[in-house]
Amino acid sequence: xxxxxxxxxxxxxxxxxxxxxxxATATVSVLLPQASYATWRTPRYLSGDNSVLLMxxxxxxxxxxxxxxxxxxxxxxxxxxxxxMQLQFLRRAYWVLLTLVAVGYVxxxxxxASQGASFEALLSVxxxxxxxVSQLKADSRPIGGVTTLTQFGxxxxxxxxxxxxxxxxGRWHYLVVVMAAMRGIFYAERLALLEVLIPALVVIGxxxxxxxxxxxxxxxxxxxxxxxxxAFFAVFEYFRSWVYYQxxxxxxFGEWVALRMLGYYVTSYNNSALLNDLLSxxxxxxPVFSVPFLYNAPLIGDLLPQPRIGGxxxxxxxxxxxxxxxxxxxxxxxxxxxxxxxxxxxAMIVYWLITGIIVGxxxxxxxxxxxxxxxxxxxxxxxxxxxxxxxxWIQGRSIPMVLGILFIAVAYAHVTKRDxxxxxLRKRWGSTxxxxxx
Numbered sequence: 001x002x003x004x005x006x007x008x009x010x011x012x013x014x015x016x017x018x019x020x021x022x023x024a025t026a027t028v029s030v031l032l033p034q035a036s037y038a039t040w041r042t043p044r045y046l047s048g049d050n051s052v053l054l055m056x057x058x059x060x061x062x063x064x065x066x067x068x069x070x071x072x073x074x075x076x077x078x079x080x081x082x083x084x085m086q087l088q089f090l091r092r093a094y095w096v097l098l099t100l101v102a103v104g105y106v107x108x109x110x111x112x113a114s115q116g117a118s119f120e121a122l123l124s125v126x127x128x129x130x131x132x133v134s135q136l137k138a139d140s141r142p143i144g145g146v147t148t149l150t151q152f153g154x155x156x157x158x159x160x161x162x163x164x165x166x167x168x169x170g171r172w173h174y175l176v177v178v179m180a181a182m183r184g185i186f187y188a189e190r191l192a193l194l195e196v197l198i199p200a201l202v203v204i205g206x207x208x209x210x211x212x213x214x215x216x217x218x219x220x221x222x223x224x225x226x227x228x229x230x231a232f233f234a235v236f237e238y239f240r241s242w243v244y245y246q247x248x249x250x251x252x253f254g255e256w257v258a259l260r261m262l263g264y265y266v267t268s269y270n271n272s273a274l275l276n277d278l279l280s281x282x283x284x285x286x287p288v289f290s291v292p293f294l295y296n297a298p299l300i301g302d303l304l305p306q307p308r309i310g311g312x313x314x315x316x317x318x319x320x321x322x323x324x325x326x327x328x329x330x331x332x333x334x335x336x337x338x339x340x341x342x343x344x345x346x347a348m349i350v351y352w353l354i355t356g357i358i359v360g361x362x363x364x365x366x367x368x369x370x371x372x373x374x375x376x377x378x379x380x381x382x383x384x385x386x387x388x389x390x391x392x393w394i395q396g397r398s399i400p401m402v403l404g405i406l407f408i409a410v411a412y413a414h415v416t417k418r419d420x421x422x423x424x425l426r427k428r429w430g431s432t433x434x435x436x437x438x
Contacts, residue, residue, distance in 0.1 A: 064356020104149030272334025
């Protein structure tokens, strides 16, 4: 038996998360004058109708979130009790996930070594040699269907933090954070670290300690997110892009990295506007940007014919578009206008409305005390923060995590029902025995 107490600060509500990140960055992107886009060497496409459509998409998402979770907008706490049978199941799930993630990383390291990656290559990245990251990535390509196992990491970390608080497991899950950090540094994959670090920090911060200082810190956390986020971004850019740009630009590193970080958001909205303009005039064999998991997920992607746009592969067409119409350094295609470009405005409104209802329902279930919803929401929370750049939840990399959440949720519900039946039988048996004694 055990119990966890969660306290959810106001900014954890999906409405606030969307307003603080997507709302703020979208507003900045819309209001920036056309001349400012020259900073990132791209024309401005986010103007007029595209800006209106962007705000319609964001409003549809917010409406869906409010419809599903308006009753829990404020901060709150919840107690979740676990039976012996539930803890046994969660421990087994933890060890299975840990094994799968470990197999994925061991296979990746072994494959990288066989492809020519070496300790010297790692040192060249740390030494900030130009082209070192690109070369290392070329020498350590992942193995489809095997290294994908590493994507169970976010779910493993959240489950591990909770079970650790209950005294059920050790700290093995933190090795996943270390490995993700290595991917971020040596493989230029910041998202790999963010998708395990953010869920871990969210669940650690939400587990109640009863300290007033801690509660105050949680409530004021958004104030420190921007400087911490810029510092996080700066560390990785220092070993990656700054290796080249320090000899090209005259800006000091701090100013350059701030502009580059803002550029990732601004150009994502701008690229999505460009996509929206171009896709309406292209011949597509099938939608691709709005359902990428169908084509880049292991096994599934191998079975489906790859869609083509204007006679080219989707990736080839997008690379050509960026090279000729935008800046190939900023490749993110955004989210809201991307859906509009492939399906039209009515479908975009429905899409984001349903997405909001799903995410809001998960949050509401978490606030009501569903542990499966705790696992789900803390893992998908990073997707709310990444909405300006892309739709995280529909990427192929997210599929293992989503499938893991669904499996645990269904199995945990089954275990809970079985435990409840056993508890009723024990009570009935105890009452029968007492009656017989009397």
